[in-house]
Amino acid sequence: MSGGAANAGAALLEVRDLKVHLRVGGAIVRAVDGVDLTVMPGESIGIVGESGSGKSTLARGILKLMANVELAELQGDVRFQGKDLTRIADAELRALRRHGGFSMIFQDPLGYLNPTKRVGTQVAEALGGKWFAATRRRVEQLLEEAGLPASAQLARRFPHELSGGQRQRVMIAIALASEPALLFADEPTTALDATVQLQVLKTLGRLHRDRNMAMVVITHDLGVVAELCDRVYVMRSGKVVESGDTVELFENPRHPYAAQLIELSTRHRRPGPSAPGAAPSVPASPAEAR
Amino acid sequence: MLRFVLFRLLHAIPLLIAVILVILLMLQFIPGDPVQAMVGDFPVSPEFRAAITQQYHLDDPFPVRVYSYFVNLLHGDFGYSYQFQRPVWDLIAESAPRTILLTLVGFLIAVPFGVLVGTVSGTTRSSRVDHFWTSTALVAYAIPTFWLGQLLVLVLAVHLGWFPTQGMGPLVSRAHGLSWFLERAHYIALPALAFAVHEGTRFARIMRASVADTLGQGYIVTARAKGLSRGAIIRGHVLRNSSLPLVTVAGYAFGAALGGAVLLETVFTWPGLGLLLVQAVRMRDNMTVVGIVIFAAIAVVVINLLVDLLYAALDPRIRGRG
């Protein structure tokens, strides 16, 4: 299907026929309804789809990070580094989260940071270090790597004392602390200002390259996908309607829904000049963006 | 923080003045003879009547009377109890420490109990442990403290003889140090326990709801994503954040208990402010009643102020402001 999947060996993450059905006020919502998904080591994947299409639920279903939902059904096959996540023991799952497995950053960094703890402490916690002082150096490194200025001052602040972009970078630092093989980013830039969005995307791109870390970027914004992702899955109503190489999909969408998404996003983003005759829908090549 | 303190003070002082005004205003509407209403069921001679009328400006218009009352208050003069034949302030100064002692000991039991049970119950929601504690808390909360007091006295004091039935021990005690403490502890145990059952289960209920609320927060998901164990999440994120609302609730309850431990003190004949208030009401000693009620209002407003400041100090979201 795509170059990335064909030339490597074993998949890092392999999802087969995942179903996540939620109970919402008596009715059953099939938020994720039979999704297949493959991520190779070091690969960057995009999941796009309009709001409510089940992107977040898919990610949380895979990583077992459901929150505040009543599950009606959760089934399917999820293999990560050869381990079956659906049947994994709690301790083993925690070990994967603590080191070398996967982590996730969330759309709303304010809500996903503890308001009563200093951000440095919250990063230190992800390092498994109890005492802030002992892990201080590493915390500062991580914050710097996530694109925050190297200063002990910032680590001593509380989440509400940071800007939206800074908070998201703290989330990124937390996610990086466990040196994950796979990073899920759920709408990492949606809550941010346009200028900050671009910076955070660049940071994510840099980390993906430098660390050779596989990434799944969830977004409703095809610009983000064009910036970061090798391959794309297009979701609608809990199902993957189309998937493939980013450039191929942009040039030649097969599913009308994908075409519509591309159409919409090119109309809204970058009204600036694009070379006549060139593929109209690719806003910028990943290389340029970096 | 300084701005917050000032703001809270600017809020508390007018509130206190307004409460006292309303209390004095209500005195206006007492049916019958105002002099009699002031001194209680007490024969009043004409000379005495004249003296009282003059001293408390009973013939003057309401604002004058209010003004003189406030001036007296500022001098620490809460009036004179003709029933007890003592200044009201002396009565209050004697009783209030006993009420504070009882309340403190009660809180020492109730707060840890509430936090523990609320957390256990809130983190194991819909399990058998939770159901047990929710039901227990519900029943315990429904038991009126005064009836619980009667039952405790009946079983633990009368039948088993483990504790004294009432009072707070001999006024003059020869015991010193530890034995003095044990002697007092003996007397305070039952009332403090009755108090703690009621408040402790209330705290547990609030803590449980707060824990449930915290567990729904995003940062708990983040903590899970970090691979923290259940215990680490509870200790590191749930306990502290969920306790914040309890600081306010328990703090306000402390203030309320200073004036409101009426029933508890009556059932154990614990000679604190509450018992004093009941005695004064029974004797129609309105001077004392008003004095205690105003003292209670001051205590509540001051303690609520302190509680809000404490909360602000504990919650970085407020601490950072201003």
Added chain:
Amino acid sequence: MEPPSTAPGPVRSAWRGFRAALGHMAGTRHGAVGCAILLVLAIVAIFAPLIAPYDPLQQAQASLTPPSMRDLFGTDNTGRDIFSLVIYGTRTSLAIGLGAAFGALVLSGLVGMLAGYFRGPVEAILMRLAELFQTLPVIVVVLFTVALFGSSFWLLLAAIILAIWPVEARLVYGQYLRLRSMDFVAAAKVADMSTIHIMLREILPNAIRPVIVQVALDASVAILIEAGLGFLGLSDPNTVSWGQLLYVAQDYMTIAWWTSFFPGAAICLAVVGLNLFADGLNEILDPRTRGRAGGLQS
């Protein structure tokens, strides 16, 4: 701009939802038990003369006899049958509970609605007033009022309402604050509906759910306060009440436990019933209270 015809939509659905919620009460563990207890108490109160074997004030029995087949709950110091006294006491307690809860609902509803709907000075004054009355503990407010004005049924009722209305007023106020900025209210305003109409027909039905829960809790507080006052010997001496029985029991408790036990148990039952009812209602109205994934699962 929405057409006016859509404005009442959420209102009707709110009512329907509420009726459905009451229907669901039987389905919740707490709600069902609460309803049952309240029903039994109501029947006892209504049919007290048929249920009670004796006139409550009749002193025909020997005094302080323990519970037996003849006197189920024993007799008190003046030879009155405690079972009959407790049965009749239900009337007083329920009357105070319902009366105070209803009175507080009307008062706080009015205050909360006005404060929540209007901005500016009305809002400021009314909410300050609520805070003012909330400063002193409920029991102190009631005791103070009773001390000054006496403790007949109506005075006591007024005193309790005076003490408990602020909590509910703040709740109603909060609801109105939340709702007044919502779409359907804006739609009603655009449709030129009168303020009264908007307040009563558009907002009220949507605001009422959490308030009903508070009304049940208020009733339980009122019953406890009335009992407390009776226990202090300060309630109306001409009515039979559970608290008053406990007052009398103070002196005889050590030799006759039944004088204290049964009236106290009756108070507990009423309070538990009301709290269970409120819990059940809460559970239906706020789905968050039901078990969900998330939280601490790994």
